[in-house]
Amino acid sequence: MDACTLGDLLDVVGGPALHLHTAPAGQGVPVTEAVLHDGRTPLPRLPGGLLLAVGVRAAEAGPLVRAAAEAGLTGVVVRGPDGPVGEAEAHGVALLSVAEDAAWHRVHLLLASAIGARPAAASDTGLGDLFALADAIAAGTGGATAIEDPRQRILAYSTVPGQPVDEDRRQGILGLQVPASAENTEQYRRLFAADRPVRLPALTGSGLPRLAMPVRAGGETLGSVWVIDGGSLAPDAEDTLVQGASTAALLLLRARAARELARHRGSDLLRRLLEGTTDAPPAAQRLGVPGPARVAAFVLDSAASVPDAERTALRLLDVVRLQCEARYGRHACVLVDGVVYAVLPAPGAQPQGRAGVERSWGSPRSSEVESGGARRPEGLSTVGRSTPTEAPRRRTGGHGHRSLAEDIVGRAGQALRVPVRAALGEVVPDAAGLADSRADADLVLRVLDAELPVATVDEVRPRVTLLRLAEVMGERRELSAGAWRRVLAYDAENGTEYARTLVCWFDAGCDMAGAAKLLAVHPNTCRYRLKQLQQHAGVDLDDPDERLVLWLQLRALAGLSGATV
Structure with missing residues (x-):
């Protein structure tokens, strides 16, 4: 894909939203990213960057224009019409402006989307723009920012340099989850009962207070936005946070729709892979399906009375997907004609994401901070964080497949109040054999009963052989x-x-x-x-x-x- 140019950007965003005052190097210069900077630290060298003059009056932006030229930036965006055009022309830097009342976080989000600068770690889930939003809110409020979901999982966090952070922030990112505590619970109760920003005290002696705002769409709580108050928040920080929470709601709704669309496409691709009607290697790569694997099939007991079988089968899909993801991470499951199929990795096989890398929407970004002499990913813990314990290792292996199936059958049977059967096909060396493993599992389902609700194809080989012979x-x-x-x-x-x-x-x-x-x-x-x-x-x-x-x-x-x- 060709790099975005200043002219391309103006074609997409230009007009009332973005006005060009001068472009000494022409409109063909590349624009690689929109850069937020609080002005308190030197500009890094960012060729092609477009600098947003946050906290700097347009008429006083001359020194910032000179600094942008020295850093190799393409241009500077000021708020209001009175920018230093002469300085920009003298230093060969483009000068653009937005309206006086434009919120910087919205401007940054608009420009970043137009340029195509979404964080790669979250691009597949639709949550990438949350990182840009967190940076924009942090720049606008003056405090390090994080965005969480309703379960207190950190979805995105800011990386604006120079802002005060505490040890809670450094430690929280290691788990990407707010540790449970009575103090945290009380602060979240206060937060979710409010409809305006809430100021919350630090929960540890060395911690910093927070400014927080719930994120809602209609009557649904989608999450929350947290800003560290290091004593230098902007006077309009609360208003900025309100606007940021409104934008976060739109992004979270869009991310939900993107995830549902991705899940639908993934389900359709897995269905065709199990039917043997698609090219296996590229399909397996897109799905993150490991090499050696087997197909497990789960079905409601046909002898049981199920008032709403279709809905119950969808609930069974949720149970299977949840348990498989807890065991193996990102996972491939699909419901076909009332049967839930899951691809289970064989011993030593690791599920992979696209391009061979397993990435989740909560993966830390690449920025790091020094802590105790060791390099750690920088993150944010919003309130009262503690060092999370090491996550348990995921169990894999052929011997674990049957135990996993038995566990799912037990859990699903209790949750759905319907007996569930599970069949495991033969382990195949690669994705091209998954259709055969699925055929094995389908045969095994036909010989299961109340006395044998779970079985591998090897355990019932004589039965399925006679069935096929018949x-x-x-x-x-x-x-x-x-x-x-x-x-x-x-x-x-x-x-x-x-x-x-x-x-x-x-x-x-x-x-x-x-x-x-x-x-x-x-x-x-x-x-x-x-x-x-x-x-x-x-x-x-x-x-x-x-x-x-x-x-x-x-x-x-x-x-x-x-x-x-």
Whole structure:
């Protein structure tokens, strides 16, 4: 994709929102990013950057224009019409302006979106612009900022240099989750009961107070925005925070829609992968499916009474997805014709995100701060944070697949109040074999029952083999013809039990005493029946091939066995 130029930017954003005063180097100069700077630290060298003159009056922006030229920036944006045009022309820097009442965080978001500068770590989830918004709010209020969801997970945080932070901020990012405590709970209760910014005291002796604002859309609470008050917040910080929370609501709603769209597209792609109707390698890469893997299938017990089966199946999908993501991270699950399918990585296989990298929407950004002599990702803990414990390692491995399936079956059965069955297909070496593993799982589902609600294909291989043999033999005339039909017909016409006797004899390993025990008759009775059978049905029981074919036909096509007669 070609780099954005100043002319491109004006074509997209120009007009009332952004006015160009001068462009000494022409409108073909590149614009790589919109840069927020609070003016208290030297400008970093950022060729192609467009500097937003936050906190600087337009008429007094001459020194900032000179500094921008020295840093290699493309231009400077001031608020109001009275910018230093002469200084800009003298130093070869473009000068642009926005309206006097324009909120800097909205200007930054608008320009960043137009330039295409979204943080890569969050681009797939639709939350990338939250980082730009956090930077804009931090620049406008004068305090380091974080945006959280309703569960107190940190979604985005600012990285404006020079703003005061405390140890809570440095530690909180390590867990990306507000630790639970009575003090935190009380402060969140106060926050979510308010409709204006709330000032909250520090919860530790070395901590700093916070200015916080709930994020809402209609009557729904979507999260909150937190600003560290280091004693130098701007006079209009509360108004800026209100505007920022309003923008955050729009971004969170947009991110939700983007996630739902991505999930829908991912589900459709996984469905085609399991059907074998798409090119496996690129599909697997897009889905983050590991190499060696197997398909697990989950279904509601067909014998159970389910008032709203479609809705209950969707709830089952949620349970399976949640448990698989807790075990393996980003995961591929889909609901197809009432069956929930999940791809489980084999031992040693690691699910990957796009381009082979697993990234979550909560991943820390690349900026770092020094703490205790070690390099740590910089983050924000909004109130009363403690050092989070190390997250438990995710369990993987073939032996864990069955235990995971059993756990899901138990949890789903309790949550949905409907028995659930789970089947595990064979482990395949790569995504191209997932359609075969799915076929295995579908077969296993057909042989499960209340006594065996969970099984791998290897555990029930004889059952599924006979099931498939029955289907193949039933479809082919030459495989379904033979003496077994004459045996059943003779029993039906004469009231005999030759078929039962024959199957019990086969199941007993052609042992007369064992067959008699299964039939609850004397061995001589069994011996007599088999002699009569050979005479009336024309069966040669001395021929091992005929015995094999006859047993397969009676077992697979007639469904008879010593355990059922």
